[in-house]
Amino acid sequence: MAEAGREVAARVVLQQCLYAKLQVKPPDRDSEAEWVEIKRGMVVYVCFFKGAENAIIPKMVTSLLNVKLSETDTGKYVSIKDLPGDVLVVPQATLGGKTKGRCMQYHSNAGKEQGMELYAQFIVQCQQELGAHPTWTEAGAVLHHGTYGNRQVLQLNTNGPYTHLLEF
Amino acid sequence: MAEAGREVAARVVLQQCLYAKLQVKPPDRDSEAEWVEIKRGMVVYVCFFKGAENAIIPKMVTSLLNVKLSETDTGKYVSIKDLPGDVLVVPQATLGGKTKGRCMQYHSNAGKEQGMELYAQFIVQCQQELGAHPTWTEAGAVLHHGTYGNRQVLQLNTNGPYTHLLEF
Numbered sequence: 001m002a003e004a005g006r007e008v009a010a011r012v013v014l015q016q017c018l019y020a021k022l023q024v025k026p027p028d029r030d031s032e033a034e035w036v037e038i039k040r041g042m043v044v045y046v047c048f049f050k051g052a053e054n055a056i057i058p059k060m061v062t063s064l065l066n067v068k069l070s071e072t073d074t075g076k077y078v079s080i081k082d083l084p085g086d087v088l089v090v091p092q093a094t095l096g097g098k099t100k101g102r103c104m105q106y107h108s109n110a111g112k113e114q115g116m117e118l119y120a121q122f123i124v125q126c127q128q129e130l131g132a133h134p135t136w137t138e139a140g141a142v143l144h145h146g147t148y149g150n151r152q153v154l155q156l157n158t159n160g161p162y163t164h165l166l167e168f
Numbered sequence: 169m170a171e172a173g174r175e176v177a178a179r180v181v182l183q184q185c186l187y188a189k190l191q192v193k194p195p196d197r198d199s200e201a202e203w204v205e206i207k208r209g210m211v212v213y214v215c216f217f218k219g220a221e222n223a224i225i226p227k228m229v230t231s232l233l234n235v236k237l238s239e240t241d242t243g244k245y246v247s248i249k250d251l252p253g254d255v256l257v258v259p260q261a262t263l264g265g266k267t268k269g270r271c272m273q274y275h276s277n278a279g280k281e282q283g284m285e286l287y288a289q290f291i292v293q294c295q296q297e298l299g300a301h302p303t304w305t306e307a308g309a310v311l312h313h314g315t316y317g318n319r320q321v322l323q324l325n326t327n328g329p330y331t332h333l334l335e336f
Binding site: 011013045063066067068069079090092094095097099102103104151152153154155156157158159160161162163164165166 | 179181213231234235236237247258260262263265267270271272319320321322323324325326327328329330331332333334
């Protein structure tokens, strides 16, 4: 069996992609929906729990951007920074859900304001870490992210999502 | 923070979709790749750990197929059985990974033979539970699944993946 868990401040699911497209603004009366797109890279679904502090973020960012989960053309696994590949961060509060009977409850999730602040910090620090890595910046790779609190309308095209769970 | 964990026999990630397409046989010299497709429904990524027993499967199947995570046209959440929606099961051993430094290790995963047997049983019991639910069968909904051990080349189109983690 897997090792027993512990208090968790943040939960992240990673999927590798060849292409992904995410709605960042829904359509309204006056304007069409807005989308962001990434090419080959990694989708980072992130959820913060109650009690999570800003201090957790540098550790998350370092871990997620340096873990070797991205496959090169020769089948070697390297970090997303070294691939170098695009990054799409998707706020995904549903990852904090726990079943109660047939329903899902989200009582452990960070509150809206706290979650929004942690998410904003997470994006800033991801951008800083990627921006400081010449291999990544010189390749013209991009970081895009979804809008906290919105429905995350997503399309994904993979050569194997290679789904991983990381908790912090 | 989220509640501390415990021994885990299986880990499942669920995503809702409008459409999904999965390769079930890679191309070879003599034939093209084979794919399965689902329409509106749920993608079930599943990973078994060492020590998991067949006895866990009925509980998993009941929980996954009855939890209310699928959105109707009127915005109500119902089970995939009641939606009724298609189901795509994707074996995803990577979900058992744990970071060690910058690398990912899979020491807790079920061995290949045991994993394959559990996966096969899981599919059979999902099909039985869905097949016994007239709302699901009469709508012509389908269950498809990936090939254990293969690369899971996947395309996904969502109206929000609404990603959930369930552990058993």
